Every structure is written in structure tokens, then in C-alpha cells.
Amino acid sequence: MINIENLTKRFGERIAVAGIDMEIKSGEIFGLLGPNGAGKTTTVRILTLLSRKNSGTVKICGYDIEKDTEKIKELIGVVPQHMSLDQDLTGRENLILQARLHHLKNKAVTEQRIDEILEFVELKDRADDKSRRYSGGMKRRLMIGMALLHQPKILFLDEPTVGLDPQVRRKMWDLIRKMNEDGMTVLLTTHYIEEADQLCKRVAIMNKGRLVAIDKPEKLKEKVGRIVVEHMEADGMTNKFFDDREQAASYVTVLKTNAIVREANLEDVFIELTGRRVNDQ
Ligand SMILES: Nc1ncnc2c1ncn2[C@@H]1O[C@H](COP(=O)(O)OP(=O)(O)OP(=O)(O)O)[C@@H](O)[C@H]1O
Ligand SMILES: [Mg+2]
Numbered sequence: 001m002i003n004i005e006n007l008t009k010r011f012g013e014r015i016a017v018a019g020i021d022m023e024i025k026s027g028e029i030f031g032l033l034g035p036n037g038a039g040k041t042t043t044v045r046i047l048t049l050l051s052r053k054n055s056g057t058v059k060i061c062g063y064d065i066e067k068d069t070e071k072i073k074e075l076i077g078v079v080p081q082h083m084s085l086d087q088d089l090t091g092r093e094n095l096i097l098q099a100r101l102h103h104l105k106n107k108a109v110t111e112q113r114i115d116e117i118l119e120f121v122e123l124k125d126r127a128d129d130k131s132r133r134y135s136g137g138m139k140r141r142l143m144i145g146m147a148l149l150h151q152p153k154i155l156f157l158d159e160p161t162v163g164l165d166p167q168v169r170r171k172m173w174d175l176i177r178k179m180n181e182d183g184m185t186v187l188l189t190t191h192y193i194e195e196a197d198q199l200c201k202r203v204a205i206m207n208k209g210r211l212v213a214i215d216k217p218e219k220l221k222e223k224v225g226r227i228v229v230e231h232m233e234a235d236g237m238t239n240k241f242f243d244d245r246e247q248a249a250s251y252v253t254v255l256k257t258n259a260i261v262r263e264a265n266l267e268d269v270f271i272e273l274t275g276r277r278v279n280d281q
Contacts, residue, residue, distance in 0.1 A: 077147035
């Protein structure tokens, strides 16, 4: 559904995206994971026509990102990283404005679609309040509603749950899953490892503009080793990876320090592959 070959983007001397290859398949929830400045937003902005690449090719449903922009605009919905609401308008008014931007002309059809969207993102009760008065989670749901209005096939969500409390974050995951079950292909960026692990069928880990891994979360864990032994060494805590608990247990028996044995998570994969913690600046 999305084919990316050797994509690069520079800002002056700085290379934000340093030649990435990636394929996102129809119907998947795909996660782009990485620390601050990894190049996630830059990649999403290029895919959503908000920024121009320097080189490489990007095709969405076979359409070229530079030649077929009108077609691509119909196919994609975008929820940007930063607030894109008019906070002086109500939820419903924001949706009406969005309908105009997409040239949805039939008034009755548009009104019905807006009602459906308000229902879907659970904002019906608050539709006629100014969006300034919405909570962070409600604002994000409204932004998702705006992105869905023209019935896109692919939805891009840049950090959909940043700043949301854990409960609201889980509700957002449910909403994303629901859209996906209804047939939407979803590409999201996140630095919350758990989010990628729970939600995404496949993840790509980006670091300093490059892709360091791309696979199913389970496969990535298998690659580094399913079981981790955490223990103290002279230079601090270290993680050692094993394919199974037996191997880990026999390693622990020869250790002279206390150790924790646990299942590997995606954060371990990330540190192992990049030498950085996910939220290191
Ligand atoms: N408009 C711009 N002008 C100059 N440099 C930019 C611009 N946008 C991004 N960059 C740089 O490109 C690199 C990648 O930034 P990007 O915003 O894509 O990272 P990110 O992975 O989305 O990070 P975050 O997790 O903080 O959102 C960074 O070094 C950033 O400073
Ligand atoms: Mg970003």
C-alpha cells in the first residue's frame, strides 16, 4: 500500500532521513518507533505531502507522491503531531470547516457524515462546545474525526497519545483498533514502546534518520533473545539475552551478583540495536 525506496531528506547540512526503504501493507497497523529527532515526523510529513523529499521514491497505492498529489490526498487522512484545531470553533464547526477543505458539497450527506464521525469519536455530547474547552484526549479524538471525514484508506497518526494519561491512552488504542478492524490501514509514530508492542502488527525502529530494524514485535524480540538476564557488572547494569529460560538460568547460576530474569520487551530490542534508551535526547 505504501512503498518507500531510498527516501532521503536534508535540512541544510543535517540529514533527517538518510535513505530508508519500507513497505506498509494494506490492512496493517504499522508503527514507526524511535527517539526524539529520529526522523519519524519528517518521514510522515513527506508521505502526507506536507514536505518534499530530496531523493528516493514513494508510492501510495501505486500513485507517485510527487506526480499524483490530488489522488493521494483522497487516499490519506492525517493527524499531525501538533494541535491543528481552530480552538475558537466548536467540534462540529471544525468538522464543517474540514468538509469544506475537502470540497464535500452535498449538505445533507456532509451533515450525516459529521454526525457519524462525532458518534464514532464519542464527541456527540460535546459537539457544540468550543474545542478550547475539550480535554487533551477529546481534542485528539476530534483531530482523528477531522482526518476521517473524507473516508481515507490510510490514516497517519503522528504521536497519537503523547500527553494523554494511561487510561485515555488505552481508549485511544481501542479507537485505532476499531478503525483498523473497519478496514483502515494505519501508520503511527510513537516513542511509547508499549504502544507499538500492543498495537502494531509490524514496527520499524528509526534512529538518526536510519531504519535499524523492521519486523513484527515478536520477531524482533526473538532476534535479540526472548529472555533477558539483568545484572550488575563493574560498569553498571547489563542485559544479557538468551533464547530460552533454561539457558538464562544456567547463566544466572554462575553469576556472583543478584540478577533479574524476565521476558524481553521492545525497549530491550531498541537498546540492543541502537545503544540508546528510547527517550534519550
Ligand atoms: N523544519 C526543519 N528545519 C530544520 N531541521 C528540521 C526541521 N524539521 C526537522 N528537522 C530536524 O530533522 C531531524 C528529525 O526530526 P523529526 O521531527 O523528524 O524527528 P522525530 O523522530 O519526529 O522526533 P520527535 O520524537 O521529537 O517528534 C531532527 O534533527 C530535527 O531537528
Ligand atoms: Mg515527531
